[in-house]
Amino acid sequence: MVAIEPENQKVRWYAGPKRRFGLSQVDRQFLVIALALLFVVRLLAVFWLPFVDTTEARYAEIARKMVETGDWITPQFDYGIPFWGKPPLHTWLSAIGMKIFGVGPFGARIFILASSLGILGIIFAWVRQHRGADQALAAVVVLVSSIMFLGASAFVMTDMAMVLGTTLSMVAFYNCLNGGPTSVVWGRLFFVGIAIGLLAKGPVALVITIIPILPWLAVTGRWRRLNALPWASGLLIAAVLTLPWYIAAEIKTPGFLRYFIIGEHFERFVVSGWQGDLYGSGHAEPKGIIWLFGLATFLPWTLFAVALLPRAKTFFHETARENDGWHSYLALWTISPLLLFTAAANILPAYALPGLPAAAVLLVSLWALAWGAPGRATRIAAIAAVGSVCALFLAITVLAWFFPSTLSLKSERELVAGAQRVDPDIQFTYWGGRSYSAEFYTQGAVRFVDRTAMLEALGENDARDAVAIPRTSADELAPFLGPGFDRTDTFNDRVLFIEKSTTGAES
Numbered sequence: 001m002v003a004i005e006p007e008n009q010k011v012r013w014y015a016g017p018k019r020r021f022g023l024s025q026v027d028r029q030f031l032v033i034a035l036a037l038l039f040v041v042r043l044l045a046v047f048w049l050p051f052v053d054t055t056e057a058r059y060a061e062i063a064r065k066m067v068e069t070g071d072w073i074t075p076q077f078d079y080g081i082p083f084w085g086k087p088p089l090h091t092w093l094s095a096i097g098m099k100i101f102g103v104g105p106f107g108a109r110i111f112i113l114a115s116s117l118g119i120l121g122i123i124f125a126w127v128r129q130h131r132g133a134d135q136a137l138a139a140v141v142v143l144v145s146s147i148m149f150l151g152a153s154a155f156v157m158t159d160m161a162m163v164l165g166t167t168l169s170m171v172a173f174y175n176c177l178n179g180g181p182t183s184v185v186w187g188r189l190f191f192v193g194i195a196i197g198l199l200a201k202g203p204v205a206l207v208i209t210i211i212p213i214l215p216w217l218a219v220t221g222r223w224r225r226l227n228a229l230p231w232a233s234g235l236l237i238a239a240v241l242t243l244p245w246y247i248a249a250e251i252k253t254p255g256f257l258r259y260f261i262i263g264e265h266f267e268r269f270v271v272s273g274w275q276g277d278l279y280g281s282g283h284a285e286p287k288g289i290i291w292l293f294g295l296a297t298f299l300p301w302t303l304f305a306v307a308l309l310p311r312a313k314t315f316f317h318e319t320a321r322e323n324d325g326w327h328s329y330l331a332l333w334t335i336s337p338l339l340l341f342t343a344a345a346n347i348l349p350a351y352a353l354p355g356l357p358a359a360a361v362l363l364v365s366l367w368a369l370a371w372g373a374p375g376r377a378t379r380i381a382a383i384a385a386v387g388s389v390c391a392l393f394l395a396i397t398v399l400a401w402f403f404p405s406t407l408s409l410k411s412e413r414e415l416v417a418g419a420q421r422v423d424p425d426i427q428f429t430y431w432g433g434r435s436y437s438a439e440f441y442t443q444g445a446v447r448f449v450d451r452t453a454m455l456e457a458l459g460e461n462d463a464r465d466a467v468a469i470p471r472t473s474a475d476e477l478a479p480f481l482g483p484g485f486d487r488t489d490t491f492n493d494r495v496l497f498i499e500k501s502t503t504g505a506e507s
Contacts, residue, residue, distance in 0.1 A: 021372055027134075041394045042153055048398075049401070051437050052410055054436060056155055057436035059090065059157055060094060060105070061440045062076060063108055067103065072088075073088075073248050073249060074253055082252075084264075086158045087199045090158045094109070094111065096111060097111045109155070112161070116152070120143065123136070123139060123171075124137070129175075131368075135368060139363075145385065146301055147389065148349065152350060152353060158201045159351075162197050162205050163357070165200055165205055167193070169191075169193030170209065172187065172192075177226075188237055190234065192238075198242045199245065202264065208336050211332075211339055212329070212335075288343075294335075296349060297352045298356060298359055304381070308363075308366055315370075330361055333357075333358035337355045410492070411437050411492070412437040412491070413437070415468055415491035415496055416428070422498055426498070427464065427466065428445060429447045429449055429467045429468070430468045431455070432469075433448070434448050452477065459482050472493075478497070
């Protein structure tokens with residue numbers, strides 16, 4: 001059955017008159033239900049899943065410090081130590097969330113989730129405009145059920161806010177150059193997207209946007225239409241939105257621009273094992289592995305893309321003949337982050353994320369071109385794909401909330417909660433390296449020590465102490481705590497010791 005569209009909606013078909021893409025009412029109902037289930041599962045994870053990754057805990061703690069200190073210009077790696085690694089848009093989103101909803105995972109994540117919903121809304125509206133509502137609905141479901149997008153959709157990090165900017169810029173650029181009465185509006189939105197990217201992750205967002213646009217302009221001959229962009233007003237918009245913060249950040253903490261522009265955007269990617277990182281260590285990977293990351297992040301839909309490979313020649317010829325440059329634009333957009341980071345020495349799988357919106361649209365569009373309306377095999381495969389992703393995330397979320405000991409989580413939530421059940425005013429001390437998760441869940445009320453004399457001194461203060469020691473060192477260090485501490489429980493790889501009583505904590 002072919003979808004019935006309003007008479008004033010322009011829908012272009014490229015699969016020939018006998019292969020129009022259309023969904024049955026049952027298909028649409030399934031996709032809407034799938035979207036609802038995925039949203040519910042991801043929302044449960046916002047509440048129930050602790051900060052299980054060092055990156056998320058670090059960025060959440062930076063946002064918490066922003067709320068605590070009231071410093072909205074310079075994110076702080078530690079109290080009084082500026083965090084120059086990334087611009088503050090994602091930090092602002094998490095900090096505002098915690099300002100409104102309270103300090104906790106929900107507040108830190110909710111506006112990151114809102115960013116991902118914004119991306120889905122942009123993609124749906126764009127695809128509906130150019131390919132109809134059925135393809136738009138299918139593309140949104142494919143995108144939100146891809147492993148990386150669903151996982152990152154409420155993950156406290158820079159990438160989702162940046163992808164909101166790059167997605168807006170890519171959609172706006174395409175619409176602007178295609179003309180129409182709203183082309184100037186779309187042109188200005190292109191620069192708004194650039195500004196979002198610059199405030200979310202910096203110049204890399206601009207580069208990811210330019211990489212697919214330049215060859216597309218050359219191949220399709222559309223470079224002559226660049227005067228359609230409102231350059232004067234657009235550049236002014238981008239400057240007004242971005243320059244005030246960059247200038248204020250450099251004035252407040254001189255040296256920021258040098259470290260951020262050269263260190264984070266050049267040395268990090270070309271110097272293997274870069275030692276200039278002020279806030280951690282480089283993620284050294286073999287060069288070119290970003291392409292494997294790209295395939296993995298798009299699972300389970302990567303398997304559907306593989307099924308299209310035998311028709312690659314046909315797709316190439318169809319793309320060469322099309323007059324709107326749709327598929328070539330999507331293909332270049334998909335691979336732009338992969339091209340950028342091919343030679344990079346320090347990367348993460350999330351670096352492939354900016355290409356996923358285009359990958360989802362491209363997959364659905366090529367599938368429609370190849371087979372038209374979905375058949376029985378396609379329906380079964382799609383149900384299995386969406387169902388498996390939904391079940392996986394739900395299982396992890398439920399286990400993390402109800403049975404956290406069954407998962408090896410890099411989270412201090414359970415340890416902190418266990419100690420606070422004994423004494424809400426207990427004082428936390430961690431042996432060894434810094435734990436951002438411990439800082440967040442104690443709201444900054446934690447000390448990190450690495451000398452045995454500091455352990456011995458805990459029994460002489462006026463507070464009741466909780467001490468977390470790595471399991472491998474617990475037996476060796478326990479004697480330094482003395483008989484005043486009980487070994488209570490083990491949480492992941494840490495053993496919790498709680499002071500029996502102190503003069504200041506007697507009941």
